Amino acid sequence: MAIVGSGPVSWSLAQQIAASPQSGIELVGLFDEPGSARGQRTQCVAEAIRGDLHTLLMLCRNRAIDVVYIPMPMQAEWQIRDLIEKLADASVAVHLVPDLTAFNLLCGQVKCLGGICTLSVFDTPMGGAGGYLKRAIDVVLSSAILVAVAIPMMLIAIGVRLSSPGPIIFKQRRGGLDGRETVVWKFRTMTVTEDGDTIVQARQDDPRVTRFGAFMRRTHLDELPQFFNVLQGRMSIVGPRPHAVAHNEIYRRLLPYYMLRHRVLPGIPGWAQVNGWSGETDRLDKMEKRVEHDLWYIRNWSPWLDLKIIVATVGRVVSGFVPARLRRRQAGDPPTAPSVLLLVENLPVPLDRRVWLEARSLRDRGYRVSVVCPRMYKHTKAFERLEGIDVFRFPLLFESNSLLGYAIEYGSALVSMLWYAMRVWAKSGIDVIHVANPPDLLVLVALPFKLFGARVIYDQHDLCPELYAAKGKSGRLTRALLLGFERLSYRIADAVIVPNNSYRAVALARGEKDSDSVFVVRNGPLRNALAPKRGVSLEPLVGYVGVMGDQDGVDVLIEAAARLKDRYPDLRYVLLGDGTGRAEFERYAKELGVADRVRFTGMVEEKRIAEKLAACRVCVVPDRVNGFTARSTMNKVMEYMALSKPIVQFDTPEGRYSAGAAALYAKRNDVADFTDRIAELLDDPERARTMGRQGRARFLRSLHWGQSVKALYAAYDRVLGADEAEPVPATPETTTGIAVGRALEHDTANPKGWKSATPQPRPARVGRRVEKPRVPAPSIHVQQRGNAAETATRLEGGYGGD
Incomplete structure (x- = not known):
């Protein structure tokens, strides 16, 4: 084979042949006239020249060459025609190579029209069978995707509507096929809906982007409505991303060949986007790169290339759900503290003492903590930052004891909690989602975040199947549903937190959890949060504190008041708390003629409990014994013990374990x-005082929060693994008046700085599973280095003023 000429096209053709030895073509060399393009020849080209055109003709006639390629400069037509006439006499194959380097060919093809050959310069690769195939794939795949994401799209629509005023769907005029205008749909992510002659591009940290919008943009969920555009024929699933008409008018004047990207239907993802050329084009070279990739896609289109882009896009979408802290780690940024979200449905914080203690303790360990809870009682702000903790509150429609009422209450609560959880995820990601039942339905909020890498801690405050039965409800279907949701909660939980050993036994047996994944975190208040009031004289007063539902036994106390009214004419009763049964209990007190003796105060903050109960001679736990109360530890028991109050309660195993000698136990x-x-x-004040002192001593010895927090930290160490269990130090903002953070002991041998005061065996991570440590988890106490009493004192210091 021989090549005529020594110009750039001839040399490029020679290099292609040399680089493809598998083709079996043997290149004899280049042939050119001595004076032709001499000044432009490189040394390599000069060495490849084997002679002039006369030498080429002689070799062809002697059968030494059987194929000749003639690169065809546009200005050399007469020379080429003369050479072709001479080669015709040599009976060799001749190929013309058009020199089109001056043109940016787009899918160039040779076509014949009535015997006249044409070479297309700008064309589309998607005509004929290829175009029909691409359209069929678009219709089938778009239909399937829209069916699969119908429910998520409805939830997103609700989120857009709640995030800011404005339409749910943002419609904008963009450049479509052949440059014609088309209307593209998106979920609205900004507070503005620009579609005029001037459109400001979205920038990083753009204040116009809503919090929920930032989450959608990162995960590309805002583009889901564009699958409807695909079904309408306005777009394809894969293709160059459409730009706003206003932007097209700018860039078509700045970049040559810019409008060639409109020779195909625009797409949802494109080759430029999966190669990193997306987002703001604040410099012209960024748009130039995007156009370059779009034109490469058009030239090289095939169904397999579309499939490759789709797979890469799925990876980008999934990566958008990775918690922000992990994205920063992958990018090599400095580590940040884990982000924890606590979910509670039945009480707001800080009124829910257990959840609020957990939140503050985790914050003081260095975690970034958010809480989602209902708006109830005096806590009506939708959002506030309390002591360094983000608190989101949703409206609770109403509380009810009927099955339909529960469905409405919990259904609305779940939607609200999911919305707020998505806001937290969009802002800072979620590393741990801490679910505090009841109800066990909250696991449905945690489940989608679990699927994308968040760890789940199931904080089982109540045994819901037993609680439902304790309220006098029955029904096999309802119990089966409650057991099913409880089982699901156990199943997806990476760790389970329970308030006592009876609940732990249920988690091990009914929940089939491993013993080293269940942690007992008791309900005791802080050491100094509740303390006896000095100088307060005791009065003929009986106290109660707690929720007032059908199952809480307040009617027992009212009946006891009726029985004692003649024996103790001056005896009064103070009932702190609220609930769905309060109105009925007030009517019952009137019915028994003791309404003037029984005072219902309503819900009371923890810091006022000591004041309200200070003068009480006796405090009571009137909860009837059933499958629920027999296994449960009542918060009020530990509160009474902290206040040095003697207790009367029905006899239950957990009641006896907690109160010990501080209580009298009725049949x-x-x-x-x-x-x-x-x-x-x-009748025996001295005995009552002795029992109160014994209860206070037991509380200080083993039941206050300083003991419980150790097991809480151990649970988090387990789910976060080795590296992630070492959070950054708490900032001054998060240590206002609270010293639980002192449980973090500084380890000078540890270059990362901070270390848990309750070290646990560090589990080795295997994929997404965690190998279990080879030691049993703590049930009541977790051993700690150093002086445990001293550490407990440091845990509680500074909390008494709350």
Whole structure:
């Protein structure tokens, strides 16, 4: 084979042949006239020249060459025609190579029209069978995707509507096929809907982008409505991203060949986007690169290239759901503290003492903490930052004891909690989602975040199947549903937190959890948060604090008051708390003629409990014994013990474990015996004082929050693994008046700085699973280095003023 000429096209053709030895073509060399393009020849080209055109003709006639390629400069037509006539006499194959380097060919093809050959310069690769195939794939795949994401799209629509005023769908005129205008749909992510002659591009940290919009833009969920555009024929699933008409008018004047990207239908993802050329084009070279990739896609289109882009796009979407902290780690940024979201449905914080203690303790360990809870009682702000913790509150429609009422209450709560959880995810990601039941339906909020890498801690405050039965409800279907949601909660939880050993036994048996994944975190208040009031004289007063539902036994106390009214004419009762049964209990007190003796105060903050109960001679736990109360530890028991109050309660295993010698135990569900135990303490003040002191001593020794927080930290160490269990130090903002953070002991041998004061075996991560440590988890206490009493004191210091 021989090549005529020594110009750039001839040399490029020679290099292509040399680089493809598998083609079997043997290149004899280049042939050119001595004076032709001499000044432009490089040394390599000069060495490849084997002679002039006369030498070429002689070799062809002698059968030494059987194929000749003639690159055809536009200005050399007469020379080429003369050479072709001479080669015709040599009976060799001749190929013309058009020199089109001056043109940016787009899918150039040779076509014949009535015997006249044409070479297309700008064409589309998607005509004929290829175009029909691409359209069929678009219709089938778009239809399937829209069916699969119908429910998520409805939730996103609700989120857009709640995020800011404006339409749910943003419609904008953009450049379509052949440069014609088309209307493209998106979920609205900004507070503006620009579609005029001047459109300001979205920038990083753009204040016009809503919080929810930032999450959608990062995960590309805002583009889901464009699958409807695909079905309409305005777009294709894969193709160059359409730009606003206003931007097209700018860039078509700045970049040659810019409008060639409109020779095909615009797409949702494109080759430029999966190669990193997306987002703001604040410099012209960025748009130039995007156009370059778009034109490469058009030249090289095939169904397999579309599939490659789709797979790469799925990866980009999934990566958008990766927590922000992990994205920063992958980018090599300095580590940040884990982000924790606590979910609670039945009480707001800080009124829910257990959840609020957990939130503050985690914050003081260095975690970034958010809480989602209902708006109730005096806590009506939709958002506030309390002591360094973000608190989101959703409206609770109403509380009810009926099955339909529960469905409405919990259904609306779940939607609201999911919305706020998505806001937290969009802002800072979620590393741990901490679900505090009841209800166990909250696991449905945690589940989608679990699928994208968040760890789940199931904080089982109540046994919901037993609680439902304790309220006098029945029904096999309802119990089956409650057991099913409880089982699902156990199943997806990376760790389970329970308030006592009876609940732990349920988690191990009914929940089939491993023993080293269940942690007992008791409900005791802070050491100094509740303390006896000095100098307060005791009065003939009986106290109660707690929720007032059908199952809480307040009617037992009212009946006891009726039985004692003649024996103790001056005896009064103070009932702190609220609930769905309060109105009924007030009516019951009137019915029994003790309404003037029983005072219902409503819900009371923890810091006022000591003040309200200070003068009480006896405090009571009137909850009837059933499958729920027999296994449960009542918060009020530990509160009474912290206040040095003697207790009367029905006899239950967990009641005896907690109160010990601080309580008198009535026969199970015997109201008369319960009444006699109250009278017994009223008649023996010295015994009552002794029992109160014993209860206070036991509380200080083993039941206050300083003991419980160790197991809480151990649970988080387990789910976060080795590296992630070492959070950054707490900032001054998060340590206002609270010293739980002192449990973080500085380790000078550790270059990362901070270390848990309750070290646990560090689990080795295997994929997404965590190998279990080879030691049992703590049930009641977790051993700690150093002086445990001293550490407990440091844990509680500075909390008494709250």
